Amino acid sequence: MDAVTRHLPRLRWQLMQWQQRLGVPGLLALGVMAAALAIDVAIIYPAGRSDDLRRQELQAGIAEHPQEVQVTEPAVVERLPSAEDFAPRLEKLLGILTQRGFIIEQTTLAYSAPGDTGLQRLDAEIPLVGPYILLREALADLAKEPAVRIENVTLERKEITSGMLSIGLKVSVLGVVE
The missing domain is CATH 3.30.70.60 (Ribosomal protein S6/Translation elongation factor EF1B)
Known part of the structure; x- marks a missing residue:
């Protein structure tokens, strides 16, 4: 027997226990929290990290080539x-x-x-x-x-x-x- 199919009855029993304790609204709330956590870990954190890296690269490039700025009247x-x-x-x-x-x-x-x-x-x-x-x-x-x-x-x-x-x-x- 496969490991997943062996634990399937136990998972169903755990799900029924949670459903009895939390009710349908509680399970939906738990699902939404789990989805939000998954989105944060899979999408938001990597995108923020890549943005930080790009920002650091741009700031390093700007620091290497400073421009002389003269303020004049328009x-x-x-x-x-x-x-x-x-x-x-x-x-x-x-x-x-x-x-x-x-x-x-x-x-x-x-x-x-x-x-x-x-x-x-x-x-x-x-x-x-x-x-x-x-x-x-x-x-x-x-x-x-x-x-x-x-x-x-x-x-x-x-x-x-x-x-x-x-x-x-x-x-x-x-x-x-x-």
Whole structure:
């Protein structure tokens, strides 16, 4: 007789004893714990070990070839206009809008300095009145200006037959603080 078949009746008897003591939920819990242990031993531990070995190899390779790092200001910051030029830049933006035929109402300005980046930001809320047809071209011209971002555009038509819109335009202008 084979060794496994000799012990098979005893294993069945042990399983029935455990089933009586633990019940079906207990046996399922025991099976889940055994499966988790088997997964840990067979899959997770070897993968973690190989990850550790790869990490050590990479760190050794990096240590062999150190790179000289020079910290410089980003090129974008060097090319930004100065914050002192906000007034002429804003006049240019308003000039673009008036050249396109828009009527500019009371403009609201707000200055801020985002973090300690060496930048200053001018937020301008510009209420306009004008035709929808010219709006796309005007916005394209504004977007071409350096360090200008169109934040928000709202459109409102008072009457369905009217060709004129009430436009709420919010733009941000960035400048380098020197």
